[in-house]
Amino acid sequence: MQLVKPVGREAAARKYDILSALMAYALSQDKHCQRRVLRLMALITTRYNWKRDELAMGQEEIARLWSVDTRTVKREMARLKGQGWLVLKRQGARGRVSVYGIDLEKMMEDTRPAWVNIGPDFVARVDPPAAPAPADNVVPLRAAAPPVQDGTLWARVQERLHGEDAALYGAWFGPLQEAGVEDGCLILLAPSRFHASYVQTHLAARLVAAVQRLDPSLRDVRVEA
Template sequence: MQVIRPVGREAAAKKYDILSAMMAHAMAGDQNRQRLVMRLMSLITARYNWQRNELAIGQREIARLWCVDERTVKRDMARLRQLGWIEVKRQGARGRVAILGLNLERIMLDTRAEWINIGTDFVERLEPDQAPTPNTVVPFRRPNVAASDLWGQICVKLADEDPATFEAWFANLKQGTVEEGCLELLSPSRFHATYLRTHLLSRLKTVARRVDPGIAVVRISVV
């Protein structure tokens, strides 16, 4: 899946697409999901710097915007970090608020299932290369859904959210050691491992933590 970059001549339209995807995801969920996503959207529309991917706002200001207490702010921001939707770019210090960033790739992956609720035109606009045509549907390998090991469970989720990327980059990985919160994955080549570390490590970490919250580190090694 190609990540939307809200820059350039069509930046305004891309921003609306991202917000529309989030809205559709929220509306398809329960009240807790709706409230959490709408609160994040309020921060984006009010204080987010799209060009720099920075959200700089203190907990007191967030509490005032959301009309809640600061304990609720801490809880919901922790949930958004756990989902991988927001990331800390710079820790806060005395007299200076933390700088947060949005993980747009993770947001679009998590909302993907609900894009169709907006319309087929929306899906085709966001993924023009993925729209199937007659006689051109490529069957992707599926991981063993009965796999009981940690990597097997992670593979199921990775394949479900992005089959093409799974087939190209994740399918050939093997599980190495799992100890002290560190999951080691074995790559067939140095190039493959370097690409994963540079471009897809964040995605791997997020999915691994969703399967096992005890995973703090994902390490890519070469066989």
Template sequence: MQVAQPVGRNAPALKYDILSALAVHALAADKHRQRSILRVLTLITTRYNWRSNELSIGREEIARLWSVNERTVKREMARFRSQGWIAVKRPAARGRVAVYELDLKQMMLDTAEIWPVIGSDFQERMGDAKEPSTNVVPFKEKQDLAPPDGEDVWGQVQTMLHGRDPELWSSWFQHLTEAERAGGVATLIAPSRFMADYIAQKWTGRVLAAYGRIDPSIRTVRIEATE
């Protein structure tokens, strides 16, 4: 299940809910986390295209918005990618800035502990939303698929991927196996070249984010095929 962006009749309310969750989450955190989330909020409110899920902005412009140098931007954006909040959609090229995409679902999942603080109505909206007529996807997960079983690093990564999106896990991630984990690189094996290429193109950031929460030493995920 991919995360669709807030569009349609209920889009304004959902946008405010997302921004509210991030703001309240920040205020409950330490000063370093507060500053980090404020930077995300700044990017969302100044440059983010909700409809296309695109954040088209260069490192120099981000530095200007954040009042920092480009080295700080590089470090902070890398942190957001490791958290699974931001992924590179199209890398920068000559005469063209990078285009990023935001994973709003991961952001909301990471703020879940403060939903009751905002209010029971907010918690109910986030936890019990039904499939609407628009392409807005609710944040609550379906739990009708059997979770993976394993206590090693890869097993925990699989459990995290399943818990976040059981349907996506069932379609793609459950077919992967871990071949090697060394030197900051996790090498995964897919049963076909098509699956390896597709996951590498679409979902490497999500797999890397899950690894980062279990084994922060992993900085790169490589997906290969058995064929």
């Protein structure tokens, strides 16, 4: 998705949409994730500069806001950076605190599976369907045949993905093969490195959502070449 930046006349509404997505996502996760997202929301609502995409706040200040010690701050900030939601823009030095940006597009893509919990009006507003291209430029995708059912989890997930969008399934999901489960993560094999990278970058949230609907014990999906 291409997120409309929360600036201009509709900035307030867009900010509420982003915070709503975070809230719905947190409520669908375990208590540890809920607490981490709540802490991030506290930073966003108190110190984040939306226009400049800057979060500048010292560790002691963050610890006071979160009612924790600085070791917890370091650990949680590292996890948010590892998740790709926080981006270090300038490393802190003597007398200066570190400055972070927030990857709003990554954050919204990760929270996508929980949008439906808010309502279809929210989904349509945050990620409206793209306008159709001119007829001369349209290259139709060939819809693939339904997957063969063999009783495995991946076959059932494929059936669901095919039912949602047969053309998308044929282009990207159909060629994937199950390689096993490791530490709550379903591992899939793609026919090429590019194929794996594209699915992991652009379709991972949709893939994870489909898998978790059928097996909530799986927390993630990894696509490898």
